[in-house]
Amino acid sequence: MGMTMTQKILAAHTGLSSVSAGQLIEADLDLVLGNDITSPVAINVMKGFSSDGVFDKEKIALVPDHFVPNKDIKSAENCSIVREFAKKHDITNYFEVGEMGIEHALLPEKGLTLPGQVIIGADSHTCTYGALGAFSTGVGSTDMAAGMSTGKAWFKVPGAIKVVLTGSMTGSVSGKDLILHLIGMIGVDGALYRSVEFTGPGVSALSMDDRFTIANMAIECGAKNGIFPVDEQTQEYLQEHAPGKEYKVYLPDPDAVYDEVINIDLSALRPTVAFPHLPSNTKTVDEIDEKIRIDQVVIGSCTNGRISDIRKAAEILKGRHVAKGIRLIVIPATQSIYLQSLREGLIETIIEAGGVVSTPTCGPCLGGYMGVMSAGERCVSTTNRNFIGRMGDKTSEIYLASPATAAASAVAGYITEAGIN
Amino acid sequence: MENAHGHVFKYGDNIDTDVIIPARYLADSDPKALAAHCMEDIDDTFPGKVHKGDIMVGGKNFGCGSSREHAPIAIKASGVSAVVASSFARIFYRNAINIGLPILECPEAAEQIQDGDEVGIEFGTGIITDFTTGKTFKGQSFPEFMQDLIDAGGLVNFVNSK
Numbered sequence: 001m002g003m004t005m006t007q008k009i010l011a012a013h014t015g016l017s018s019v020s021a022g023q024l025i026e027a028d029l030d031l032v033l034g035n036d037i038t039s040p041v042a043i044n045v046m047k048g049f050s051s052d053g054v055f056d057k058e059k060i061a062l063v064p065d066h067f068v069p070n071k072d073i074k075s076a077e078n079c080s081i082v083r084e085f086a087k088k089h090d091i092t093n094y095f096e097v098g099e100m101g102i103e104h105a106l107l108p109e110k111g112l113t114l115p116g117q118v119i120i121g122a123d124s125h126t127c128t129y130g131a132l133g134a135f136s137t138g139v140g141s142t143d144m145a146a147g148m149s150t151g152k153a154w155f156k157v158p159g160a161i162k163v164v165l166t167g168s169m170t171g172s173v174s175g176k177d178l179i180l181h182l183i184g185m186i187g188v189d190g191a192l193y194r195s196v197e198f199t200g201p202g203v204s205a206l207s208m209d210d211r212f213t214i215a216n217m218a219i220e221c222g223a224k225n226g227i228f229p230v231d232e233q234t235q236e237y238l239q240e241h242a243p244g245k246e247y248k249v250y251l252p253d254p255d256a257v258y259d260e261v262i263n264i265d266l267s268a269l270r271p272t273v274a275f276p277h278l279p280s281n282t283k284t285v286d287e288i289d290e291k292i293r294i295d296q297v298v299i300g301s302c303t304n305g306r307i308s309d310i311r312k313a314a315e316i317l318k319g320r321h322v323a324k325g326i327r328l329i330v331i332p333a334t335q336s337i338y339l340q341s342l343r344e345g346l347i348e349t350i351i352e353a354g355g356v357v358s359t360p361t362c363g364p365c366l367g368g369y370m371g372v373m374s375a376g377e378r379c380v381s382t383t384n385r386n387f388i389g390r391m392g393d394k395t396s397e398i399y400l401a402s403p404a405t406a407a408a409s410a411v412a413g414y415i416t417e418a419g420i421n
Numbered sequence: 422m423e424n425a426h427g428h429v430f431k432y433g434d435n436i437d438t439d440v441i442i443p444a445r446y447l448a449d450s451d452p453k454a455l456a457a458h459c460m461e462d463i464d465d466t467f468p469g470k471v472h473k474g475d476i477m478v479g480g481k482n483f484g485c486g487s488s489r490e491h492a493p494i495a496i497k498a499s500g501v502s503a504v505v506a507s508s509f510a511r512i513f514y515r516n517a518i519n520i521g522l523p524i525l526e527c528p529e530a531a532e533q534i535q536d537g538d539e540v541g542i543e544f545g546t547g548i549i550t551d552f553t554t555g556k557t558f559k560g561q562s563f564p565e566f567m568q569d570l571i572d573a574g575g576l577v578n579f580v581n582s583k
Contacts (some may be wrong), residue, residue: 024566029511041490044450048577067448074448124488124559125514139489140516142576150580188435189482195509222482224511277437366444366487385486387439389462 002253004160005227006195009135009250015116021159021257029059030052030134030382033111033121035103035362038063038082041141042122046149052088053225055151061093061112061121062086063103066362071369096331101334104128104216104302109334111242113146115230115249120153125302125384127218130227132234133249137225157407158194160225161186162258165202171405172418173311175210176304176382179217181274182264182401184282192222194259197252199229202266207412208237209308216303217384220279271417274400277388285417286406292399296379297322297354297410298391299403300358301365303384307337310401314346316418317353319401323413328355329371335360367391380409424544425502425523426475428434431536432460440494441484447491451500459495459562465494467513473500476540478531480506484513493517503542505549505560507531513569518567521578525549544571 003011003018011019014144034042039062046052054060056271062082067075072337086094093112100106102278104125107113115133117359122144127157129136147153163182183190196218206214213226216228228234240245255304270284299313300307310332322328330350332338338360343348347357364371365383373379373392381391386398399415442455449455461583477496483506484492494518496504504517506530517524523544530549536539538553538556547560563571573579 024564037489037491041450045577048581050581078448098468112544122488122490125484126488138488138512140488140493140512140519142490142519143515144575146580154570156564188485190506190511192508219512222485222510255443341498365445366439368444372445385437387437387486389443390439394462 001257002255004195004226004256005009005197005252006160006259007157009116009118010157014307016226018395019157021157024154026152026154027118027261029120029153029328030117030121031061033058033061033063033103033107033123033126034117034122034142035066035142036068036078036082037066037143037175038122038144040078040383041083045084049149051149054148056319057090059151060091061107061150062357063095063100064105065100065360066366067102068361068366069097069359085334095269099335100119100159103304105306105333105337107131108212109241109336111245114242114245114247115234116247117121119380120147124219125216127223127225128212128216128302130215130225131217132210133228133230135225135227138219146254148405153201158195159259160197161260161262162189163196163198164200164261164263165198165266166200166280167202167265168205169266169269173269173406174402175206175213176274176402178266179214179262180274180279183217183221184272186221188220188278188280189222189417191218194223195280196223196226198226203228204231205234205266207308208233209306213303220384230233251298252384254276259372271402271405272403273415274386276386276397276399279386279400288415291414291415293378294326294369294380294409295377296327296329296364296373296381298381298383299404299406300331300333301362301383302333304403305331305333305337305341308340309382310337310346312403313407314339316404317355318349318413320353320411322354322410326410326413329358329364329412330355330360331358331363333360338358364391380406380415384405423541425474425476425542427472427476427502427540428442428480429476429479429534429535429536429538429540432463432470435482435485436479437486438484439486441492442489449491450491452494455491455495456498459499460529468499471499471501474502475500476542477504478506478534479504480531481508485510488512488537490516490520493520493522496514497522505530518570521575527558528558531558535583
């Protein structure tokens with residue numbers, strides 16, 4: 001029986017010639033990731049292991065990014081635990097403030113995530129690296145601890161949904177609109193326990209940044225992982241970010257078995273917004289028939305804080321000003337994206353338009369700091385979750401959208417499509 | 422043998438880890454400190470009302486969202502002896518098994534058991550009994566590999582035993 005892309009990668013990391021959906025396996029890991037929230041818990045769990053060493057100091061990435069620069073004393077203590085652990089075990093890929101970024105933007109940029117790899121991370125958005133043709137999935141701290149110690153993790157081999165993309169996107173439509181559309185279609189548990197494999201002629205029309213955004217939010221429809229095939233664009237990205245590194249490309253078998261096939265015509269997509277309090281609660285801008293007034297706009301996160309996102313926002317803000325009373329917070333996802341934005345004059349454009357620009361942090365996305373909302377406030381955000389209380393008070397509201405829609409809404413003061421005002 | 426017995430706290434579909442334990446409390450990973458804020462954004466009476474042994478019942482996709490292990494830790498530290506749901510989000514499912522919080526998938530039980538009912542569960546057989554209504558349900562038992570993991574007392578002991 002044919003295997004999906006994901007199944008082939010898992011089989012190769014298990015030493016088996018084939019695996020099938022539902023099978024329990026133990027796979028070798030190429031990378032184990034943690035952040036400042038999840039790593040301290042994992043480090044504590046590791047104290048219970050009979051051996052306190054790590055399996056490979058080069059295959060662990062520790063990225064304090066959620067509450068850094070430290071937002072309070074407890075965050076500072078968590079970062080100290082991670083820092084000391086990294087020092088003790090001489091972890092190659094520990095990223096201090098000044099060289100860090102939001103983990104899922106940073107690791108591909110540093111060339112640490114490659115096609116064909118098996119990656120686990122104690123962060124649910126670890127599925128981002130599927131954009132590069134890797135099997136990558138989120139786990140908890142105990143799994144991270146076991147992974148750091150043994151270099152292995154157990155998995156139930158997932159079945160898959162095949163998403164066939166055709167055509168190309170028009171106007172301000174981006175990868176964010178595509179993934180919100182898909183989540184709206186199948187629901188927040190539509191791909192539960194399964195892979196989402198993107199394929200079809202439309203893939204080549206998606207930029208790498210779009211693919212990162214799409215794979216990143218696979219978890220929001222319950223998927224174990226989202227994955228793209230490796231094409232010329234992927235190879236170009238890897239030449240730039242991981243020069244000289246070897247990797248293996250896996251294609252699905254022609255007779256691979258899929259639970260479901262979904263066809264999406266990219267040219268038919270419209271800017272899409274997820275209303276509170278689920279990412280599946282989507283409407284296209286054409287279906288919004290009232291002026292939804294907002295208080296805050298956040299552009300950033302592991303979903304949409306990449307250079308093309310900042311460029312898109314700046315393009316819309318150029319020569320304009322955010323509406324009176326609207327707080328626009330822009331967060332480039334890594335130091336390198338921040339510097340590039342500075343060199344291209346994007347930061348200047350954003351500040352002149354009345355926005356603020358922050359150092360890389362997950363900050364407001366999970367209601368940590370740098371944009372927490374009070375009771376009843378509303379935010380249009382390029383982040384990934386709009387659950388109750390996610391960005392502050394339990395009565396505050398998050399509307400998920402693309403950077404273009406977010407920037408246009410900041411100027412208008414209410415939710416609107418880019419390019420119509 | 423009955424392994425869990427208590428009163429039910431019932432919640433709906435898609436109970437996410439942000440409501441189980443809001444991120445504003447994640448700088449602290451002490452189980453008791455987390456338990457003090459468990460479920461507060463949708464039910465601020467939960468931390469005060471829950472008793473040791475009580476059972477949480479949810480709808481579909483329980484535990485969706487973030488990978489924070491703080492979520493099953495907060496539920497377990499609240500005294501909850503088991504969670505029954507129609508389905509679980511996969512990271513929460515792994516985390517619960519890894520830290521030793523018993524969970525059972527059973528759509529019929531999740532639908533028919535009501536808030537406040539007195540319920541008992543046998544983990545070995547997956548039998549769930551609602552003493553308030555007299556109904557019994559059969560939850561999905563774990564695959565052998567996971568049962569071994571649970572029997573070992575979680576992933577830490579499992580790794581050490583190899």
